Amino acid sequence: MKEEIIIAGFGGQGVLSMGKILAYSGIMQGQEVTWMPSYGPEMRGGTANVTVILSDKKISSPIISKFDTAIILNQQSLDKFEDQVKPGGILIYDPNGITRHPKRTDITICSINAVDISAELGNSKAYNMVVLGGYLQKKSVVKMENVIKGLKKSLPERHHSLIPMNEKAIQEGMNQIKDINKA
Amino acid sequence: MDVKDIIKPENKVYSKTSVLTDNVMHYCPGCSHGTVHKLIAEVIDEMGIQDKTIGISPVGCSVFAYNYLDIDWQQAAHGRAPALATATARLFPDKYVFTYQGDGDLASIGTAEIMHACNRGENIVVIFINNAIYGMTGGQMAPTTLMGMKTATSPYGRCEELHGKPLKITELISQLEGTCYVTRQSVQSAAAARKTKRAIRKAFENCSQKKGTSFVEVVSACNSGWKLSPVKANEWMVENMFPNYPLGDLKDR
Amino acid sequence: MAEHILMKGNEAIAISAIRNGCDGYFGYPITPQSEIMETLMVEKPWETTGMVVLQAESETSSINMLYGGASCGKKVMTSSSSPGLSLMCEGLSYLAGAELPCVVVNVVRGGPGLGTIQPGQGDYFQACKGGGHGDYKMIVLAPSSAQEMYDFVDLGFDLAFKYLSPALILADGVVGQMMEKVELRPMKDRMSNEEIAQKYPWATTGKTPDRKQNVITSLALDAAVHERLNDKLQAKYKQMEEEDVRFETYMCEDAEHVIVAYGCMARICESTIDQARAEGIKLGLLRPITLFPFPTKEIQRLTPQLKTIMSVELSAGQMIEDIRLAVNGQIPVNFFGRLGGIVPSPEEVYEAFKKEINK
Numbered sequence: 001m002k003e004e005i006i007i008a009g010f011g012g013q014g015v016l017s018m019g020k021i022l023a024y025s026g027i028m029q030g031q032e033v034t035w036m037p038s039y040g041p042e043m044r045g046g047t048a049n050v051t052v053i054l055s056d057k058k059i060s061s062p063i064i065s066k067f068d069t070a071i072i073l074n075q076q077s078l079d080k081f082e083d084q085v086k087p088g089g090i091l092i093y094d095p096n097g098i099t100r101h102p103k104r105t106d107i108t109i110c111s112i113n114a115v116d117i118s119a120e121l122g123n124s125k126a127y128n129m130v131v132l133g134g135y136l137q138k139k140s141v142v143k144m145e146n147v148i149k150g151l152k153k154s155l156p157e158r159h160h161s162l163i164p165m166n167e168k169a170i171q172e173g174m175n176q177i178k179d180i181n182k183a
Numbered sequence: 184m185d186v187k188d189i190i191k192p193e194n195k196v197y198s199k200t201s202v203l204t205d206n207v208m209h210y211c212p213g214c215s216h217g218t219v220h221k222l223i224a225e226v227i228d229e230m231g232i233q234d235k236t237i238g239i240s241p242v243g244c245s246v247f248a249y250n251y252l253d254i255d256w257q258q259a260a261h262g263r264a265p266a267l268a269t270a271t272a273r274l275f276p277d278k279y280v281f282t283y284q285g286d287g288d289l290a291s292i293g294t295a296e297i298m299h300a301c302n303r304g305e306n307i308v309v310i311f312i313n314n315a316i317y318g319m320t321g322g323q324m325a326p327t328t329l330m331g332m333k334t335a336t337s338p339y340g341r342c343e344e345l346h347g348k349p350l351k352i353t354e355l356i357s358q359l360e361g362t363c364y365v366t367r368q369s370v371q372s373a374a375a376a377r378k379t380k381r382a383i384r385k386a387f388e389n390c391s392q393k394k395g396t397s398f399v400e401v402v403s404a405c406n407s408g409w410k411l412s413p414v415k416a417n418e419w420m421v422e423n424m425f426p427n428y429p430l431g432d433l434k435d436r
Numbered sequence: 437m438a439e440h441i442l443m444k445g446n447e448a449i450a451i452s453a454i455r456n457g458c459d460g461y462f463g464y465p466i467t468p469q470s471e472i473m474e475t476l477m478v479e480k481p482w483e484t485t486g487m488v489v490l491q492a493e494s495e496t497s498s499i500n501m502l503y504g505g506a507s508c509g510k511k512v513m514t515s516s517s518s519p520g521l522s523l524m525c526e527g528l529s530y531l532a533g534a535e536l537p538c539v540v541v542n543v544v545r546g547g548p549g550l551g552t553i554q555p556g557q558g559d560y561f562q563a564c565k566g567g568g569h570g571d572y573k574m575i576v577l578a579p580s581s582a583q584e585m586y587d588f589v590d591l592g593f594d595l596a597f598k599y600l601s602p603a604l605i606l607a608d609g610v611v612g613q614m615m616e617k618v619e620l621r622p623m624k625d626r627m628s629n630e631e632i633a634q635k636y637p638w639a640t641t642g643k644t645p646d647r648k649q650n651v652i653t654s655l656a657l658d659a660a661v662h663e664r665l666n667d668k669l670q671a672k673y674k675q676m677e678e679e680d681v682r683f684e685t686y687m688c689e690d691a692e693h694v695i696v697a698y699g700c701m702a703r704i705c706e707s708t709i710d711q712a713r714a715e716g717i718k719l720g721l722l723r724p725i726t727l728f729p730f731p732t733k734e735i736q737r738l739t740p741q742l743k744t745i746m747s748v749e750l751s752a753g754q755m756i757e758d759i760r761l762a763v764n765g766q767i768p769v770n771f772f773g774r775l776g777g778i779v780p781s782p783e784e785v786y787e788a789f790k791k792e793i794n795k
Contacts, residue, residue: 020615024442027617033442035615039468039553060706062614065781153442234642239504240653249651255640257507258653259500260530266497267504271640273488274460274510275629278642296500299493 001031001056003141004064006081008049009073009094014128017154018071019050022132025142025150026054034062047076054141071135073114078102088183090138094131102180109181110138117172126169133173144170200228206250213413215403216244218370219312220251222380223281226387227254236279237271239264241293243285244318262293265300268307279390281308287317290326290352297356304361304395308386311353311398313428314405322408326350329427334408349427353400357433363394365434369402369425371417394436402428440617445585445607448618449515449541450475452589453487457624458539459510460488462501464520467553468609469543472515485626495520499527499540506536507652509632509639511593515541518559519550521567528602529568532669533654537596539589540574541605543612546750546777554777555609557699560754563606564728571666573673575603575680576727578698582616584725590624595680599672606727608750610700610779673729682725683734687713691720693793694738696759697748698724700779705748707782708789719789727755735762744793746770748785768792 005022009015019035026033037050051067053059066086072078072093082102085091090108095101096115112134118127136147147170151163202224210216227236233254240248242261249256259267264282272280289297289311300307316334317323324334324341327349331340341349357365364386368379379401386397402424406416443451450472453461463473473491481487492498498514505512516524521542531538542563546556561567563576575595577588585607592603633641643649656662684702687709688694697705702723712719722738724731735745744767747756753771760769772788774780780788 020442023615027440027442033615033617035442036610037613039609039613059703060710061704061782062610062616062700063704063779063781064707065783234644237508237640237642246655249649249653253643253649255643255650256652257504257640258534258651258655259503260526263496263500263503263527266492266500267507269490269492269497270460270462270488270501270504270510270512271508273490274505274508274512275641295493296497299497 001054001141003054003069003139004067005052005069005071006049006067006084007052007071008047008077008081011048013048013073014125015048015073016050018128018132019052020154021147021150022142023052023054024153025147028146028149028153029142031055032057032059034059036062047074049077069135069139071131073131075099092131092135092138092177105181106183107181108138108179108183110134110177111180112173112177114173117176118169121165121169121172123165123169126166129166129169130173133170134177136170137174137177200224202228202233202253204251204253208251209247210244211407213404213406213416214244215314215370215401216312218376219310219379219401219403220248222370222376222383223283223310224252225380226384227252230384230387232279232387235277236281237275239267239271239280239282241282241284241288242319243288245283245285245312246319248283262288262291263296264288265293265296265305265307265309269300269303269305272305272307276306279308279387280306281310281387283310284312285318286311286313286315286325286327290350294352297352298359301356301396301398302359302361304363306390306393307396308390309396309398310383311400312403313400314403314408315349315424316405316408318405318408326352327428329423351428353398353428353433356398362396362398362434363436364389364397364432366398366432367400367402367428367430369420369430371404371420400428402430438619438621440619442615443582443618444471444613444615445579445582445611446471446543446613447475448582448586449589449605450479451620452586453513454479454481454485455620455623456590456593457485457511457626458487458513458589458593459626460490460501460505460512461514462490462492462498462505462512463514464492464495464498464516466517466520468545468555468612469515469517469541471612472541487626495523496527499524499531502538502540503527503531503534503536506531506538507534507640509636509641511626513539513541513589515543517543517545518547518556521559521562525562525568528574529570529572530654531602532568532572532574533570533665534652535600536602536652537593537600538602539592539596539605540602541607544606544608546775552777553609555700555750555779556775556777557608557701557750558752558754558775559606560727560749560751563604564730564758572669573676573728574601575599575676577603577605578725578727579605579607579611580699580702580723581611582614582618585611586618587621590621599676601672606699608699609777677729680726681729681731681733683731684723684725685734686721686723688720688722688738690718691738692718692742693744693746693789694720694722694742695746695748695785695789696722696724696735696755698727698755701748701750704780704782705785708785711782711786712789730758730762732758732762735759739763739766742767744768744770746772746789746792749773750779751775
């Protein structure tokens with residue numbers, strides 16, 4: 001198993017921490033992982049992205065140009081990364097604020113209204129966990145129990161009381177992700 | 184009578200401290216360094232801290248201070264002695280750590296290091312020899328060179344337009360919260376030397392009480408650099424240096 | 437089972453320092469390595485192991501704090517990125533001249549000047565050819581993973597104390613910023629002052645009546661004395677070349693072509709090798725782990741079986757000079773590099789490789 005993911009959006013959407021939780025979940029499942037963020041001026045325009053690789057084997061390059069999955073949370077990132085999804089791969093995006101929607105027909109395209117869902121949950125900070133749930137529904141690269149373990153590892157002790165809420169957000173994301181196009 | 188007849192225990196009237204080595208000093212006759220070295224050695228001896236004292240020598244004439252004081256020494260890059268002292272004092276909190284620096288070393292190239300070490304209140308002693316000139320490199324202008332003073336790099340005298348005014352570094356240092364004791368002394372007479380020794384002793388005692396940085400400036404003569412005889416140099420110092428660099432404690436708490 | 441933690445290479449450096457008996461860290465913030473001091477400050481090791489952590493006023497000051505700490509026989513380290521390392525070169529020359537051990541980390545960014553904070557490898561010459569003034573070298577370790585960032589702190593100290601010489605960890609923005617799982621090795625205790633005085637009789641621990649004074653200096657005005665000191669240093673660098681060359685090879689046994697790359701570029705080139713192998717091209721990878729001492733002999737051992745060798749760098753062609761010296765004109769030495777903080781993908785390297793061999 002090898003899964004190469006790009007997660008991209010605005011700074012503050014929890015892009016980097018979503019990637020970290022996913023990577024930690026992989027470790028809990030005994031996988032090899034890399035988490036490579038954009039940093040500094042590459043985040044110009046307020047965008048942030050992180051490449052996460054989960055694999056059963058040792059990971060060579062942490063920097064890649066084609067992805068199995070792209071999780072896209074703003075227009076700039078959609079414009080930049082849509083073409084970098086491997087044929088047959090998945091693009092998951094939040095349509096909120098998107099004016100030019102993905103057009104490719106050779107990949108699976110899913111949408112998740114994470115802004116609305118997290119607002120309904122009464123916690124906009126759970127936004128990224130809703131998105132993560134949607135992703136895990138489409139690609140069960142890590143088991144739920146390992147995601148919870150990953151959450152515990154990546155959140156500081158004082159925030160562990162938030163884990164049930166995060167779990168609920170992941171569950172909602174799983175329930176509400178929609179297919180737009182099937183590859 | 185032969186020399187051998189004179190050198191006998193019963194004739195002994197004075198002996199130097201064993202903390203001073205027997206090496207013949209390379210300093211010019213009339214230079215203040217030798218006197219200050221002796222005072223530090225006596226303080227170390229009297230306090231019984233030879234095995235606990237680590238000296239940091241600078242770049243300048245006193246680069247070879249380690250040849251004369253029989254203690255452990257680190258010889259620093261130009262101006263960086265306070266950085267070495269910072270690490271040494273923090274890693275060996277129970278030792279006595281002192282830097283020995285000249286005006287070029289401390290007040291020019293090493294300004295950042297001395298300011299920040301003093302501001303952090305590093306538990307160290309700083310001995311600052313201010314003779315208003317670069318001695319070792321052959322008499323160039325220092326930050327503390329007086330107005331109108333002729334040096335190799337101010338051959339027509341220090342002028343404000345070209346060089347600015349003398350840097351009163353000790354006054355600046357005394358403003359820093361981290362310093363507990365800032366004083367300016369001299370060694371041109373036995374009385375002055377005795378006062379300086381008391382100041383050095385106090386600085387080392389502050390160290391044992393972990394009071395912060397103690398800073399002892401010694402206004403000194405560089406008769407070679409000033410191109411004066413030792414006696415004339417001392418007179419010139421009293422007349423010209425002391426008005427610009429008045430002696431006494433700037434801070435004591 | 438050993439504990440695995442997900443952490444950035446930079447964080448791994450900090451945690452490793454605490455867990456490997458480091459006595460003092462002195463540093464100054466600069467991107468992309470500030471997480472090292474930030475992590476140390478969060479961890480507060482002065483309350484646990486007694487390790488000193490201090491934010492200095494400049495890189496000039498940090499490296500001289502290392503000079504002071506190393507003079508005391510303590511395990512001291514600093515970290516910075518390219519512009520900061522330039523400021524440290526004076527101090528490194530003094531540390532080498534005074535034969536003092538310490539670990540210095542350079543998480544390299546793009547230069548010259550203020551350059552970019554994106555990854556680079558343009559400090560190869562500075563790291564491997566001296567950097568500061570005078571005839572000196574340092575051990576240069578090039579980690580390519582967060583685990584190696586962790587492990588090389590300890591290895592760096594071992595080598596620094598073995599040779600009484602600075603050891604440089606030459607990382608890059610990718611290895612510093614990337615998170616991977618890191619196995620925490622067993623804790624090592626800090627040495628007591630008594631142990632230090634016994635083990636390092638040269639250290640300035642305070643002159644006791646039973647020994648002569650210790651003086652740490654790089655000054656030797658007598659020509660004969662100074663030449664002897666230099667001869668001693670050169671003998672030490674020879675010994676490093678004999679005893680402490682480290683490298684890794686990947687698919688080199690039957691290789692007809694070899695790529696030489698270090699740090700993050702070695703990781704990227706490993707994927708390139710896989711692509712080439714999938715197309716039946718016999719390409720291998722040589723990853724120098726020590727850049728000084730350089731794996732010259734391994735390159736010479738491989739040369740007879742090779743048609744070409746290629747240096748892949750995030751610089752304009754620096755390591756290639758050491759490869760050329762090793763190959764000594766026997767086969768073509770090709771080059772591919774990107775500058776400006778751009779990190780090429782494995783495919784880009786592969787295309788460049790194919791273009792060169794089909795010339």
